[in-house]
Amino acid sequence: MNAASPDICVVGGGIIGLATACELAGRGLRVTVVEAASIGERAAAGVAAGMIGPVSEVDVSHPDLTRFALASHRDYPAWIEQIEAVSHIRTGFDRTGTLWVAVHRDHVAWLEHLRAFQIDRGLNTIRLTAGEVRAREPLIAPNTSGGLLASDDWQVDPRRLLGALIEVLAQYHGTLLQQVSVERVERCDEGWAVVAGGERGRTRIEARSVLLAPGAYGTGLLEPLLRDTGLRPVKGQVARLRGEIDVHHVIRTPDVYLVPRADGEVVIGATVEEMGFDGRVTAGAVHDLLREARRALPGIAELELVEVRAGFRPVLRDHLPAVGRIDEGLFIAVGHYRNGVALAPITARLLADLICEGVADQILAPFNPLRFAQPLVANAVPT
Numbered sequence: 001m002n003a004a005s006p007d008i009c010v011v012g013g014g015i016i017g018l019a020t021a022c023e024l025a026g027r028g029l030r031v032t033v034v035e036a037a038s039i040g041e042r043a044a045a046g047v048a049a050g051m052i053g054p055v056s057e058v059d060v061s062h063p064d065l066t067r068f069a070l071a072s073h074r075d076y077p078a079w080i081e082q083i084e085a086v087s088h089i090r091t092g093f094d095r096t097g098t099l100w101v102a103v104h105r106d107h108v109a110w111l112e113h114l115r116a117f118q119i120d121r122g123l124n125t126i127r128l129t130a131g132e133v134r135a136r137e138p139l140i141a142p143n144t145s146g147g148l149l150a151s152d153d154w155q156v157d158p159r160r161l162l163g164a165l166i167e168v169l170a171q172y173h174g175t176l177l178q179q180v181s182v183e184r185v186e187r188c189d190e191g192w193a194v195v196a197g198g199e200r201g202r203t204r205i206e207a208r209s210v211l212l213a214p215g216a217y218g219t220g221l222l223e224p225l226l227r228d229t230g231l232r233p234v235k236g237q238v239a240r241l242r243g244e245i246d247v248h249h250v251i252r253t254p255d256v257y258l259v260p261r262a263d264g265e266v267v268i269g270a271t272v273e274e275m276g277f278d279g280r281v282t283a284g285a286v287h288d289l290l291r292e293a294r295r296a297l298p299g300i301a302e303l304e305l306v307e308v309r310a311g312f313r314p315v316l317r318d319h320l321p322a323v324g325r326i327d328e329g330l331f332i333a334v335g336h337y338r339n340g341v342a343l344a345p346i347t348a349r350l351l352a353d354l355i356c357e358g359v360a361d362q363i364l365a366p367f368n369p370l371r372f373a374q375p376l377v378a379n380a381v382p383t
């Protein structure tokens, strides 16, 4: 290790890696981020809708995850304020809220089921009649039979957020290496060495600490460190429309969501597919998304279809993230599945506390990466 060595090397420039890198650099650490592609090219946040929806996601979240998501939600406004102040980039953070609408007969029962979950976990939504739905969003389909308002479920534009985080990292004198693919981490004299290859040849970065944040692509890196994590990609296809439409809430039905942005983009998503790293977008999926979106908001038919893309949500065997320490100086943050954008601030802050001060907040206990067995072979991590 020499004077130019970073204090920490972060492997993976997705939302989790970048958010944590910025937090650490803001606390004065010398940080290097190593990303195998360009930022946003492989990262799920380059595709994600950017909903920050602990209330809407409650029925598909373990109670520990809901608690974590609510803590992240509390951090969000101040976190965004700081990022925008340092980067001078607007992130599209919007607190208008989320409107669930029933446009099929079976949606009504489904929304009751969702509301029961919300009440059970002490979360707040308001039941709306059809008239109340249309009073809030007049362009919702006239046949709606009512809905729920989750006014605390917000949104941010993940692409803008990634751009802003790159700028924050630069302002905090962090280093970002793109098109550099990490092959392995190994112990070195005073910490860990990250060994990588890329267009510019082989790279070896030594640092006191390493954070692995490789998203769904991390199987090869994780295998020597943790067993049976079941890390895999869950494919999601998303359509992006553009044009003028007077809609302000995130609109959700049990079949689709529509996320309108102030700049005229409307994100429509998303499929949930177990297809491995199959990046194709398919006619059937796009047809289904647009059909269901149009049922909720007929006016989208007039918008321009500008992009259809697939991304990969990183998920672990038990559907909970792994955030914590694997070994002295070796940390991991992976498996944020459907909620990585929403969970970025809390993950970054609590990991930085752990890395800088050695203190693990109790809220992280269910996400301890050591719930997955470590390899039995003592020297499985190359020395």
Ligand SMILES: Cc1cc2nc3c(=O)[nH]c(=O)nc-3n(C[C@H](O)[C@H](O)[C@H](O)COP(=O)(O)OP(=O)(O)OC[C@H]3O[C@@H](n4cnc5c(N)ncnc54)[C@H](O)[C@@H]3O)c2cc1C
Pocket (backbone or CB within 6 Å): 011, 012, 013, 014, 015, 016, 017, 034, 035, 036, 037, 040, 042, 043, 044, 045, 047, 048, 049, 050, 051, 052, 180, 181, 182, 183, 213, 214, 215, 216, 217, 218, 221, 235, 236, 237, 238, 269, 270, 271, 310, 311, 312, 313, 314, 333, 334, 335, 336, 337, 338, 339, 340, 341, 342, 343
């Ligand atoms: C369709 C879709 C919709 C979504 N909608 C939402 C939403 O509304 N709200 C929400 O909160 N979340 C949403 N998500 C989930 C969210 O996007 C993810 O949970 C989150 O982006 C995961 O971030 P990450 O940084 O852990 O992983 P990733 O985004 O996968 O980033 C990991 C990065 O590490 C890099 N990398 C991997 N291995 C290496 C290596 N060996 N060397 C160097 N670099 C490496 C990869 O290239 C990648 O850029 C959505 C996801 C999808 C696909």
